[in-house]
Amino acid sequence: MSAVSISKKDIKTIMKSDQTIVKPAAAVTPPVAARPSMLALKSRAFFQWLLPPVFGLLLLVAIWALISYQSPNLPGPLPTWQAATELFSDPFYINDPNDQGIGWNILASLERVALGFGLAALVGIPLGFIIGRFQFISRMAAPVIGILRPVSPLAWLPIGLLVFKAADPAAIWVIFISAIWPMIINTAVGVSKVPQDYMNVAKVLNLSEWKIVTKILFPFVLPYMMTGVRLSIGVAWLVIVAAEMLTGGVGIGFWVWDEWNNLNVEHIIIAIFVVGIVGLLLEVALTSLAKRFSYE
Template sequence: MSAIGISKEDIKTIMNNEQTVASNPVASPKAAVKKAARPAVAKRPSARALKLRAFFEWLLPPVFGVLAMIAVWTLISYQSPNLPGPVSTWHSAVELFSDPFYNNSPNDQGIGWNILASLERVGLGFGLAALIGIPLGFIIGRFQFMSRMAAPIIGILRPVSPLAWLPIGLLVFKAANPAAIWVIFISAIWPMIINTAVGVSKVPQDYMNVAKVLNLSEWKIVTKILFPFVLPYMMTGVRLSIGVAWLVIVAAEMLTGGVGIGFWVWDEWNNLNVEHIIIAIFVVGIVGLLLELALTSLARRFSYE
């Protein structure tokens, strides 16, 4: 026995205690420090929560914008007693759209017939502008001589106010309806010509060199090379044109009369029905937005990307 006097039983007890500490990481000081230093893993949100968050991020900003507009409108209506507020305008709109297609006389028809009449004029004028403007844009962008020849004409006529063309239409066509369609046509054609021509001029020269090497015909060049590349430019011109066309038709119908949303606004002004004028403003804006969304969807449908 040594001087310390440790027995065999004491040695066994010490060995058992060391094995217990080694097998238990919590009891080990080093293991406890490592566990405390390990960062906690944050719980990821579920897919449903992410979709719900994205939905509210998409929905809330427009809702707040509309509410802000209504609040400003309400404040202005309190300051100007002659301007109807949102509540009275809403009740008038409910009454107006309860029967939008009544027909008492040629000059007394529901707002539905007036909207359809305006859309018909816009469709005819816009269709003619697309039928002529898009091919003309391809020609101007494809041939340098045609581009230089058309530049002064476009530069002079494009800035002219659309309503300045109305007397010319009345003089030539001798009737209000074709004159209004003429104003739509001459106003909507310029964005389509310019954007299509710009798109054609930006086609990479390498594409045209390949077409020369393959000895492609002009029709093949247009359909296989130019059209896919120019389509985004062309659709931008189409969207701008439909906006201009729907904007101009209201002013043109105010001057020409007949059935149409512009004439309806002017007629309600003569009757001092300001609530109906405000309703017409919203109708014009909503219809214009729907037309632009339809063309945007069409552009995505036929996109080559």
């Protein structure tokens, strides 16, 4: 078998061809997208927060305008706006005790709500702690709350008039008895949901009842309690309008009834928006207060 002869020149040629390296193509760098500025991000977040409520209000006004177009007796948005501009140009006038500006009527209603709501908080929150803390008292109070809580708020008004012999205390009584139930129930539920381990630690440390309430129960129950407070303020503001319609005097409820007797429908619609806006502001204030004093 004959050997194949390879010259040194051929060997060098082969080695040179093996060492040839194909350089990879340069990687194509994609263009860097421009990052949005901080101002653009804040503007986008602001519009995302603002636009949905604005669209909702515009939809409400459009539906209102359509209904008023179909019902000539119902004032539309434009006549109501003109009446509101005139009404709030002097909201604190006093012609006589039964003819006062809408500002005085709102303040009178807020004063009654503050008194009734404050009394309900002073009684309802401690009572909720007691009911949630002691099972015997909870079982004893359950049928009483179950019977009295569903009673219509206005059903309590004749009892108030009979006992207090005056319209103002009767209206405050109606607010009190209507606003107390959410505070009692939510506070009691919060106390009943305190983990048993916390109470076992309190027994081991031999804590007094006051220490248990202030150091263990109150921080845990605070979110439940504030939920009850928010519900109660809504109920109180809702009830005062109906109560004042029946009791008379100065107040937003009586003002609505008086405007109805004068067939001033624009002012009634204005009062509806005023009641809604004031109720919303009260709830927002309590929500901010709850977040400020949160233990989480």
